[in-house]
Amino acid sequence: MEKKTFERPVIKKVQIGMPSKFGLKSEYAPIKEIDGIPVKNLIEQYGSPLYVISEQTIRETYTEAYKAFSTRYPKVQFAWSYKTNYLDAVCKIFHQEGSWAEVVSGFEYEKALNNGVPGNKIIFNGPYKTREDLIKAIENNSFIHIDHYDEYYLLIDLAEELNIRPKVAVRINMDTGIYPQWSRFGFNYENGEAWEIIQRILISNKLDLVGLHCHIGTYIMVPWAYANAMYKLIDLFLGVEKKYNKHLQYIDIGGGFASKNTLKGAYLPGTDTCPTFDQYADAITSVIINSSISIEHLPVLILETGRALIDDAGYLLGTIHATKRLPDGKNSLITDLGVNLLFTSFWYDHKITPAQEFGPYTEETVVYGPLCMNIDVIREYVQLPPLKKGDHFVISRIGAYNMTQWMQFITYRPNVVLIDTNKNTHIIRKAETINNFNNLEQTPEHLKKIE
Amino acid sequence: MKLKPKLAISDSGFIFDPSTGESYSLNEEGLIIVQFLKEGKNEEEIKEHFLNEYDIDETTFSRSYLDFISMLKHFNLIEHE
Ligand SMILES: Cc1ncc(COP(=O)(O)O)c(C=O)c1O
Numbered sequence: 083m084e085k086k087t088f089e090r091p092v093i094k095k096v097q098i099g100m101p102s103k104f105g106l107k108s109e110y111a112p113i114k115e116i117d118g119i120p121v122k123n124l125i126e127q128y129g130s131p132l133y134v135i136s137e138q139t140i141r142e143t144y145t146e147a148y149k150a151f152s153t154r155y156p157k158v159q160f161a162w163s164y165k166t167n168y169l170d171a172v173c174k175i176f177h178q179e180g181s182w183a184e185v186v187s188g189f190e191y192e193k194a195l196n197n198g199v200p201g202n203k204i205i206f207n208g209p210y211k212t213r214e215d216l217i218k219a220i221e222n223n224s225f226i227h228i229d230h231y232d233e234y235y236l237l238i239d240l241a242e243e244l245n246i247r248p249k250v251a252v253r254i255n256m257d258t259g260i261y262p263q264w265s266r267f268g269f270n271y272e273n274g275e276a277w278e279i280i281q282r283i284l285i286s287n288k289l290d291l292v293g294l295h296c297h298i299g300t301y302i303m304v305p306w307a308y309a310n311a312m313y314k315l316i317d318l319f320l321g322v323e324k325k326y327n328k329h330l331q332y333i334d335i336g337g338g339f340a341s342k343n344t345l346k347g348a349y350l351p352g353t354d355t356c357p358t359f360d361q362y363a364d365a366i367t368s369v370i371i372n373s374s375i376s377i378e379h380l381p382v383l384i385l386e387t388g389r390a391l392i393d394d395a396g397y398l399l400g401t402i403h404a405t406k407r408l409p410d411g412k413n414s415l416i417t418d419l420g421v422n423l424l425f426t427s428f429w430y431d432h433k434i435t436p437a438q439e440f441g442p443y444t445e446e447t448v449v450y451g452p453l454c455m456n457i458d459v460i461r462e463y464v465q466l467p468p469l470k471k472g473d474h475f476v477i478s479r480i481g482a483y484n485m486t487q488w489m490q491f492i493t494y495r496p497n498v499v500l501i502d503t504n505k506n507t508h509i510i511r512k513a514e515t516i517n518n519f520n521n522l523e524q525t526p527e528h529l530k531k532i533e
Numbered sequence: 534m535k536l537k538p539k540l541a542i543s544d545s546g547f548i549f550d551p552s553t554g555e556s557y558s559l560n561e562e563g564l565i566i567v568q569f570l571k572e573g574k575n576e577e578e579i580k581e582h583f584l585n586e587y588d589i590d591e592t593t594f595s596r597s598y599l600d601f602i603s604m605l606k607h608f609n610l611i612e613h614e
């Protein structure tokens with residue numbers, strides 16, 4: 083006779099009149115496999131915790147986003163935001179799909195070059211570009227987005243020194259009607275600063291002004307904010323046409339589209355509130371199409387979309403290390419993955435799904451990581467079936483920012499595995515070992531012996 | 534280990550405690566344990582039942598049992614000895 087599956091016995095107080103939004107079975111289906119590969123096998127083969135990336139999901143999401151824009155506007159170019167996920171394999175999928183690279187440091191710039199991206203398809207953003215970084219970018223004919231006047235003057239000097247006319251765009255910040263307003267990057271539209279730098283560039287004529295750029299923020303849930311941004315950029319674009327008889331090549335509207343993750347404290351789940359690519363595309367492209375820019379001078383529309391293109395493709399698999407009852411009776415789980423691996427748990431209520439069958443019964447649970455630190459909490463409150471030691475679980479939608487903002491803190495960073503479109507698995511970043519650290523550290527002679 | 538007397542236990546997995554007016558819900562495994570406790574069975578007998586019927590090792594069962602009893606105590610459903 084086959085034995086029954088055991089679930090931890092649990093009891094909870096019945097709270098009258100407490101509606102439960104977790105009542106739907108669909109919330110509750112286990113995630114037993116990713117792209118057809120059983121979670122159990124992945125963990126057996128590559129260990130736990132484990133990052134898993136679905137190539138198929140990346141390509142599908144990219145295609146969906148590209149279509150949303152390209153069916154509405156004739157000249158669309160995505161530039162992959164490296165900081166969102168700069169694992170080489172991930173970047174290369176985006177580059178194969180046709181994305182340029184959008185980088186914000188010398189390190190990211192080198193990564194893009196190493197990935198085979200030609201210099202003239204790299205956009206160099208950010209407030210901190212060193213002299214060496216800029217020289218490299220100028221010599222490689224990359225697009226340099228100017229963030230402040232010190233950078234402008236440095237570029238003027240370098241242009242003379244190298245006798246090259248660097249290709250530049252101006253980053254512009256503005257009020258788009260949303261809070262917070264990102265005002266620390268670039269030049270302000272409302273106070274006239276943006277128009278002033280544009281004029282200086284055009285009058286001095288040492289730099290080749292080719293575009294305008296903005297990035298109005300991240301996880302923007304309202305498409306109209308982009309429409310507002312586009313009105314202001316187009317105003318500048320037309321100003322340049324009118325006064326200098328010059329047609330800029332592109333308008334780069336930045337990133338910032340929301341992903342389907344649920345922000346902490348949000349009442350509705352992100353799956354219900356996240357706008358579609360079509361909605362963003364509609365808001366953005368209709369402003370350009372309806373503007374007075376003539377058809378033959380329509381600028382290329384550049385998008386630096388990050389999280390919305392990669393979040394869904396990333397999973398973090400983990401294992402329950404222990405269960406522990408807290409003094410107030412609440413159940414807690416100690417897992418093998420903590421905030422060191424899931425930076426975004428500070429912003430999101432991540433969805434945690436068991437990887438094996440379970441019953442309909444759930445209990446209020448706190449999910450902890452393995453770190454001996456009070457802040458190591460993955461979920462402060464989540465309804466979960468009674469998981470036990472050794473059970474596996476899946477955290478979905480973690481593809482953005484976690485594999486760049488992760489910390490080597492207390493534990494090692496684990497393997498990252500890519501599932502390709504033929505369902506083959508590849509390690510794309512190896513788990514760290516003590517050797518990685520020994521290689522970097524050096525002990526002065528007098529500290530080598532401790533007795 | 535004795536359950537508080539007068540607890541109403543339903544087959545569908547609910548307990549009503551008339552002394553406090555509180556109700557509790559149980560999953561299947563929890564209900565079986567409560568029913569056994571009501572019949573006066575001890576930990577050994579209960580464990581034997583689970584090891585026979587369920588795909589479970591002794592340590593995992595004992596660990597879960599301890600946790601479950603701590604919750605019965607937390608909710609004041611166990612007779613003070
Ligand atoms: C200049 C720039 N472009 C693009 C991005 C990507 O943003 P998101 O992931 O919100 O799409 C960022 C992120 O901060 C950024 O700073």
